[in-house]
Amino acid sequence: MLPSKIRYASRRDYNSILKIALEVFSKRHVRYIRRMLPRTCILVCEVEGEVAGFLQYFSRRYNGLRISVVYYIAVAPKYRGMGIGSMLLETFEDDIWSDVDIIMASTWAENKSSMTFFEKHGYTIYPLRKLVSTLGYRETLSLVKTIEAFDDNVIMMKPTVRIAEDVSWLISKLE
Numbered sequence: 769m770l771p772s773k774i775r776y777a778s779r780r781d782y783n784s785i786l787k788i789a790l791e792v793f794s795k796r797h798v799r800y801i802r803r804m805l806p807r808t809c810i811l812v813c814e815v816e817g818e819v820a821g822f823l824q825y826f827s828r829r830y831n832g833l834r835i836s837v838v839y840y841i842a843v844a845p846k847y848r849g850m851g852i853g854s855m856l857l858e859t860f861e862d863d864i865w866s867d868v869d870i871i872m873a874s875t876w877a878e879n880k881s882s883m884t885f886f887e888k889h890g891y892t893i894y895p896l897r898k899l900v901s902t903l904g905y906r907e908t909l910s911l912v913k914t915i916e917a918f919d920d921n922v923i924m925m926k927p928t929v930r931i932a933e934d935v936s937w938l939i940s941k942l943e
């Protein structure tokens with residue numbers, strides 16, 4: 769494992785973050801990442817002074833639930849498979865764990881590596897159609913809006929230990 773450091777990003781990191789985003793995602797996704805820069809928290813992993821990956825997140829309320837959302841996570845291709853994504857995700861989880869009821873992330877069904885990555889970290893995968901059939905269309909749409917998952921068809925969830933009473937209605941419906 770290379771010597772690395774996880775820290776919160778400052779404005780000075782925005783160019784490096786967007787450079788990785790351009791390497792990894794389509795231009796549309798890069799626009800979303802850029803647009804949300806002022807309204808999100810970003811953790812970066814630095815390897816020998818270079819930003820090797822980032823995790824962009826925000827927290828919101830949904831029907832009384834406190835949700836933290838992994839908006840985007842990306843590791844530059846040359847640094848993949850070295851545990852950097854895991855370090856970013858684990859640092860983020862440690863930081864928000866006691867303040868939220870559930871963590872969510874979203875992706876598209878073709879992105880198997882992303883689903884494997886989140887599953888490995890204890891997230892349960894819900895295809896959008898399953899959410900629609902259990903929660904109903906309106907409720908699912910409201911959830912998708914809350915977590916800004918407009919382009920995705922898979923939502924991944926991990927309840928925290930401080931799970932509130934309020935979360936049980938959602939989890940029980942999905943079980």
Ligand SMILES: CC(C)(COP(=O)(O)OP(=O)(O)OC[C@H]1O[C@@H](n2cnc3c(N)ncnc32)[C@H](O)[C@@H]1OP(=O)(O)O)[C@@H](O)C(=O)NCCC(=O)NCCS
Pocket residue numbers: 792839840841842843844847848849850851852853854855874875879880881882884885886888
């Ligand atoms: C998903 C991503 C962030 C993982 O980062 P990473 O630093 O390579 O991940 P790690 O090295 O910490 O891997 C942790 C686990 O995730 C899984 N994983 C990661 N990349 C994988 C891949 N390409 N295929 C299958 N499993 C993968 C593995 O199970 C791995 O466990 P292992 O080391 O025991 O094999 C990275 O692959 C990436 O940037 N992907 C493109 C962007 C993306 O799809 N982001 C998610 C949607 S926003």
